[in-house]
Amino acid sequence: MSRPPSPASLPASKPASKALHKGQLTKAAIVDAALGLAAQVGLEGLSIGAIAEVMQMSKSGVFAHFGSREELQISVVNEYHHRFEQEVFYTALKQPRGLPRLRALFDNWMRRTSMEIDSGCVYISGAVEFDDRPGPVRDALVATVNTWQAAVKRAVQLAIDEGHLLPDTDPAQLAFEIHGLILVVHYEARFLKTPGAVDRARRAFDHILSLHLPEPANA
Amino acid sequence: MSRPPSPASLPASKPASKALHKGQLTKAAIVDAALGLAAQVGLEGLSIGAIAEVMQMSKSGVFAHFGSREELQISVVNEYHHRFEQEVFYTALKQPRGLPRLRALFDNWMRRTSMEIDSGCVYISGAVEFDDRPGPVRDALVATVNTWQAAVKRAVQLAIDEGHLLPDTDPAQLAFEIHGLILVVHYEARFLKTPGAVDRARRAFDHILSLHLPEPANA
Numbered sequence: 001m002s003r004p005p006s007p008a009s010l011p012a013s014k015p016a017s018k019a020l021h022k023g024q025l026t027k028a029a030i031v032d033a034a035l036g037l038a039a040q041v042g043l044e045g046l047s048i049g050a051i052a053e054v055m056q057m058s059k060s061g062v063f064a065h066f067g068s069r070e071e072l073q074i075s076v077v078n079e080y081h082h083r084f085e086q087e088v089f090y091t092a093l094k095q096p097r098g099l100p101r102l103r104a105l106f107d108n109w110m111r112r113t114s115m116e117i118d119s120g121c122v123y124i125s126g127a128v129e130f131d132d133r134p135g136p137v138r139d140a141l142v143a144t145v146n147t148w149q150a151a152v153k154r155a156v157q158l159a160i161d162e163g164h165l166l167p168d169t170d171p172a173q174l175a176f177e178i179h180g181l182i183l184v185v186h187y188e189a190r191f192l193k194t195p196g197a198v199d200r201a202r203r204a205f206d207h208i209l210s211l212h213l214p215e216p217a218n219a
Numbered sequence: 220m221s222r223p224p225s226p227a228s229l230p231a232s233k234p235a236s237k238a239l240h241k242g243q244l245t246k247a248a249i250v251d252a253a254l255g256l257a258a259q260v261g262l263e264g265l266s267i268g269a270i271a272e273v274m275q276m277s278k279s280g281v282f283a284h285f286g287s288r289e290e291l292q293i294s295v296v297n298e299y300h301h302r303f304e305q306e307v308f309y310t311a312l313k314q315p316r317g318l319p320r321l322r323a324l325f326d327n328w329m330r331r332t333s334m335e336i337d338s339g340c341v342y343i344s345g346a347v348e349f350d351d352r353p354g355p356v357r358d359a360l361v362a363t364v365n366t367w368q369a370a371v372k373r374a375v376q377l378a379i380d381e382g383h384l385l386p387d388t389d390p391a392q393l394a395f396e397i398h399g400l401i402l403v404v405h406y407e408a409r410f411l412k413t414p415g416a417v418d419r420a421r422r423a424f425d426h427i428l429s430l431h432l433p434e435p436a437n438a
Contacts, residue, residue: 040351120350127410128347131339132259142411176407176419177426180399187402188395191346192361200395207396207430 027065030055031079034072038080039119043073043137044129074140080122081144087112089151098162099209102155106205109182110198117189124186149175169212177208246284249274250298253291257299258338262292262356263348293359299341300363306331308370317381318428321374325424328401329417336408343405368394388431396427 033054038046048069052059066072092104113121123145130138156171181201189197252273257265267288271278285291311323332340342364349357375390400420408416 042347118351120347124406125347127406128261128339128344131410132337145411173419173422176403176416177399177423179406180396180403180423183402183406184395184399187343187346187398191350192364197395200392203392204396204399208426211426211429 023065030057030062030065030072031075034076035079035122038073038076038122042125042129043076043122046073046076048072070135070137073137077122077126077137077140077144081147084112084123084148085151089148092155098159099164102159102164105152105155106178106202110185110201113182113185113189113201114198116186120190121186124183149179152178163214165209165212166214174208174212178205181205181208242284249276249281249284249291250294253295254298254341257292257295257341261344261348262295262341265292265295267291289354289356292356296341296345296356296359296363300366303331303342303367304370308367311374317378318383321378321383324371324374325397325421329404329420332401332404332408332420333417335405339409340405343402368398371397382433384428384431385433393427393431397424400424400427 030051034046034051037050037054041050046069048059048062048066051057051072052062055062062072066075088105088108091108092101095101095104123141126137126141127145130141152175153171156165156169156174159165160167160169160171181204185197185201188194188200249270253265253270256269256273260269265288267278267281267285270276270291271281274281281291285294307324307327310327311320314320314323342360345356345360346364349360371394372390375384375388375393378384379386379388379390400423404416404420407413407419
């Protein structure tokens with residue numbers, strides 16, 4: 001899965017590739033602006049023209065980096081996924097495998113969700129925009145969602161392997177139930193403006209786990 | 220909350236109101252067509268022109284019934300809600316109050332969801348379309364969602380009152396968790412096409428209830 005490198009990760013010390021470097025920086029800046037725009041107007045609201053305006057570039061300047069609107073949309077999906085992985089998954093890897101890591105993963109997710117209350121989530125809005133529109137943008141969205149779902153299942157499996165969750169725990173079922181919490185916290189906090197939605201999601205997460213803990217829940 | 224009467228509930232036996240009757244039928248037919256269209260293109264995709272085309276009417280003919288696109292959108296939200304209430308809530312009322320009624324409610328919901336896999340849910344797509352767009356359409360959506368949420372909480376409270384659920388059960392928390400299951404089953408079945416999503420949701424519902432049953436779960 002190719003994605004635009006973030007400026008911080010670019011090999012800035014190679015003078016021979018200066019032009020390439022500048023091109024990559026511009027491309028990354030375009031994707032960053034497009035991500036901000038998509039948060040407001042959805043992936044379907046993105047257009048080369050709108051991005052050119054935000055970037056104060058010509059349309060042909062944007063076209064030089066993205067051959068089509070679709071390519072731009074896919075880059076946005078991949079960049080969103082990249083940031084999501086960084087914030088939610090890679091940070092959780094610092095915790096010991098098993099329940100501590102699974103809890104960290106959910107905590108990170110809730111933290112990110114709290115920040116997205118005002119901007120929206122590309123996985124959620126994208127699913128509504130593309131649920132009945134086959135094509136490469138939908139495929140990119142499904143692929144990224146499948147990737148994080150596999151990571152959640154893996155985290156649950158590790159918790160089982162470590163003996164932190166009962167051996168008969170079904171990772172796919174647990175991942176399904178956790179996904180429900182993510183969706184409902186977005187819906188209630190962002191759309192209904194229900195106070196305390198994140199706290200309710202945390203409580204629900206403890207409820208879900210409590211059914212799979214080896215000893216009686218001590219939460 | 221005013222809504223267009225369904226043809227079945229019209230006072231067909233009053234000859235004096237024949238013209239009025241015909242107008243109501245036409246209005247109901249327009250809302251029905253708009254509901255079908257909204258399922259495909261979203262509430263935001265609705266327009267007087269598109270409906271006129273579907274109905275093979277003139278634009279001014281549609282305008283005679285709905286003064287604005289917004290009014291049409293609100294009528295669609297209310298009609299969707301009306302049907303949802305009929306299928307999910309009123310049917311559940313035939314079951315004895317308490318757990319049987321709560322289970323029937325969830326079962327009806329799952330049945331409806333299974334049928335909506337191909338058409339989508341106005342509550343879910345509408346939330347994404349209108350989450351950051353204040354106005355009367357958003358208000359109508361929020362009002363209808365609040366209405367069914369209150370009904371779920373009431374059903375949980377009745378189950379507590381009947382002694383079917385533990386007295387310390389929090390109806391709002393349970394309603395929140397059930398809402399998560401509705402959202403995830405839509406997402407996984409409709410967008411990801413995950414096989415067995417409805418079965419997973421039913422299992423998760425049993426998990427949720429099991430924490431609040433007076434005696435050890437016998438499901």
